Amino acid sequence: MTRNRVEKTSCTLLGLGSMGTALARAWLAAGHPLTVWNRTQARATALATEGAQLADSAAEAVRANTLIILCLLDDASVEEALAGTDLTGRDLVNLTTSIPAQARARAQWARERGARYLDGGIMAVPSVIGVPGAGGYVLYSGSRELFDQYEEILAAPAGATYVGDDAGFAALYDVALLSAMYGMFAGAAHAFALIREEDIDPASFAPLLAGWLAAIAPSVRQTAEQLRSGDYTRGVVSDLAMQVAGTPTFLSTAEQQGVSPELLSPYFELMRRRLAEGSGDEGLAGVIDLLVR
Numbered sequence: 286m287t288r289n290r291v292e293k294t295s296c297t298l299l300g301l302g303s304m305g306t307a308l309a310r311a312w313l314a315a316g317h318p319l320t321v322w323n324r325t326q327a328r329a330t331a332l333a334t335e336g337a338q339l340a341d342s343a344a345e346a347v348r349a350n351t352l353i354i355l356c357l358l359d360d361a362s363v364e365e366a367l368a369g370t371d372l373t374g375r376d377l378v379n380l381t382t383s384i385p386a387q388a389r390a391r392a393q394w395a396r397e398r399g400a401r402y403l404d405g406g407i408m409a410v411p412s413v414i415g416v417p418g419a420g421g422y423v424l425y426s427g428s429r430e431l432f433d434q435y436e437e438i439l440a441a442p443a444g445a446t447y448v449g450d451d452a453g454f455a456a457l458y459d460v461a462l463l464s465a466m467y468g469m470f471a472g473a474a475h476a477f478a479l480i481r482e483e484d485i486d487p488a489s490f491a492p493l494l495a496g497w498l499a500a501i502a503p504s505v506r507q508t509a510e511q512l513r514s515g516d517y518t519r520g521v522v523s524d525l526a527m528q529v530a531g532t533p534t535f536l537s538t539a540e541q542q543g544v545s546p547e548l549l550s551p552y553f554e555l556m557r558r559r560l561a562e563g564s565g566d567e568g569l570a571g572v573i574d575l576l577v578r
Contacts, residue, residue: 293317294438296352299343299366300381301328303411305356308380311415311442313337322346324366344370352435356380360387373399376431378439380405380423384460385453392427392452403427404452406459407443414442422446426454469498471548478544508570517567526565529556 295318298309306328312319313336322340323329329339340346343366347353353375357363360383377400379391388404395402409421422444425432432439432447439445448454476494477487511517518524532553539546552572559571 294352294435295319295350296354296438297322297340297346297350298354298356299323299346300356300358300362301325301332302356302358304380304407304414306332307411307414308354308356308442309337310335312438314415315438315441317438317441320346320349322366343367347372347375352376352378352438354378354380359383360391363391375400376403376435377401378403378405378425378431378435380407382406382459383456385457388426388456389451389453401428401431402452403431404455406455408459408462409443419443424448424455424458426450426456426458427452473498475539475544475548479538479542482543508568508573511568511570512573517564517570521566521568523568524565525556525560525567525569525571528569529553529560529565532556 293316296312297320298305298312299322301309301321301323305323309319309321309332313332318338319332319336320338320340321329321332322343322345326339329337333339338349340349347367347370351374353372355363355366355377357366359381363379363381372395377395379388379402383391383404392402392404403425404427406424407421408424409419413419413421421442423439423442423446425439425445425447426449429447429450432445436445448458473494477490480487480490507520511519535549536546536553539549555572555575556569558575559567562571564571
């Protein structure tokens, strides 16, 4: 008898919060047989009508498949959910938010129990999971062999990007990227605050702000090359001395507009410190060295 469809990889998902539920629906929509477990059974029951198999316990869910995916509250929840379960021969993909040290410890924990391990950092919100072209993706680190074996199913909900065999790298990349995002939000907040009390429509200002941020974003590549080479003067157009000389304009404008400079001042202080070390011909990459000392 000839099969009329390609058999899809089955998996187990532990954790059905907003993100877990979105992941579950994406795998079901892609045709992957799915067993689910959640501490609050009602959330799991809702997915049964969409084709998921319900497990009464985490241990039962783990027994159902080789590939076990976790999307729980925190690392302690992972420990609790898997306590006492037999993980021999299982492949664990942990999408629970953690820090690098926890991911590395959890990878060792899994190896000691006979399981392969892959850690993940989700760079998406639930609403874009399973939506082609929405831009969401998941960072993975740990077992390359495991990633290669399951890349198809891992890529079903969102893009899958492997970042290294160190299990802590996905969590580190995740926090590093989100840290840059919050820095951008801080700058945007200051910009909106400056115009807040003027007869300026924020909606009219926003396209200019978005365009400016998009235009300067590629400068991070130059910073990366400077860090790689150790030459912080490479390709510099506006050197540190020039930029520090311009900071009083920003602070005076904020004062006149009645806006606190607290989002800008710490960075300006780092720039002044770097300049005081005699690095006026550099760009801004040297500030990074001050942060890691």
